[in-house]
Amino acid sequence: MRKQSSTNLENEILINGNCDMAYTLDLIGGRWKPSILWRLAYGALRYSDLRRSLPAVSERILILQLREMEADGLISRKVYPEVPPRVEYQLTDLGKSLEPVINILTDWGSENRPNSEKRKVRCPVLTIK
Amino acid sequence: MRKQSSTNLENEILINGNCDMAYTLDLIGGRWKPSILWRLAYGALRYSDLRRSLPAVSERILILQLREMEADGLISRKVYPEVPPRVEYQLTDLGKSLEPVINILTDWGSENRPNSEKRKVRCPVLTIK
DNA sequence: TCAAGTACTAACATAAATGTAAGTTATGCG
DNA sequence: CGCATAACTTACATTTATGTTAGTACTTGA
The missing domain is CATH 1.10.10.10 (Winged helix-like DNA-binding domain superfamily/Winged helix DNA-binding domain)
Incomplete structure (x- = not known):
């Protein structure tokens, strides 16, 4: 379960929500x-x-x-x-x-x-x- | 500091040492x-x-x-x-x-x-x- | 009756990634 | 002297990713 709020999560959302490259990497990066x-x-x-x-x-x-x-x-x-x-x-x-x-x-x-x-x-x- | 041995590390080495795609992702994935x-x-x-x-x-x-x-x-x-x-x-x-x-x-x-x-x-x- | 196969789930445990806050070094400038 | 600046470093704390072990439901075949 993920935390509802944390700098870590906020940064993840910030990046995946603004950087197309980071978004793609997020989907295939596991x-x-x-x-x-x-x-x-x-x-x-x-x-x-x-x-x-x-x-x-x-x-x-x-x-x-x-x-x-x-x-x-x-x-x-x-x-x-x-x-x-x-x-x-x-x-x-x-x-x-x-x-x-x-x-x-x-x-x-x-x-x-x-x-x-x-x-x-x-x-x-x-x-x- | 990373552990000297762990399944996690062994798997990382296994994958990055055998899968070209995973290797590339490892370099740019931070x-x-x-x-x-x-x-x-x-x-x-x-x-x-x-x-x-x-x-x-x-x-x-x-x-x-x-x-x-x-x-x-x-x-x-x-x-x-x-x-x-x-x-x-x-x-x-x-x-x-x-x-x-x-x-x-x-x-x-x-x-x-x-x-x-x-x-x-x-x-x-x-x-x- | 009992083991085997399939595709999982749950509870628990550890490792790694990321973040916080304060301190460091060295020197030019007022 | 004392402050400012750049590029860090250190010690600590938290969050997330990954791994372990055991157990589940259901039915078929021996």
Whole structure:
């Protein structure tokens, strides 16, 4: 839960409400959001698939990041009324519109990251177990 | 001071060491870094100028952000041996190479930020007092 | 009956980022 | 001497982000 008022929060609102660049960064800047965006770029994935492909994230954090991205309109969550449950996540049109942003961030990192392999590796982080 | 070991730190290293996009975001993602980058994009500025143009930042935080950007090679710090002291900050070549990244982040925000004026306002945040 | 699978939630704990307020250094100027 | 200025630094405090562990509901298959 966030504080209702604090300089920290006021500054966040001030910046995200006035700086387009900061606003964009705010939406994609969570620890696991780049990894999630890259995975969903290739199509919808079930929760369990996302989780298996990111063994280092705890469930709580993964859910938190997904919920934030959903609230921001970047991804959609579709529940299939089955047992056991099935939930699929996929990029919305807004999420898909981030593609050039994602590409240029990746390209710059690929050029300038120490030890980068200089090929466009897409957020591998960890592969499926 | 950072912990010497923690899952949090391990995950940060894991991600920034494997995902080019996350690496780039890590360099430009601090609260005030977009504002600083936009200001320095037009040329070198003294510390006092930066500070006056960002009255909402505390001195400690501004210095912290500048130091991180310097350590990451995005800006350089030049001290003139005068009294009272004069220190100028400016983008390095690496920092300048972020221009297309900054532009696309700004463009996406300009398109999609609620209440955005749809003109490319460059991180105004706060004007000079 | 009992374990297994799926997609979570809750309570708790820690680490990191950000902010506050006061002090520092060095020297020119009145 | 005493004040002003620039660019900080220090010690402390708070807020936010991230992580841990255990538990939930539901049904199918062994």
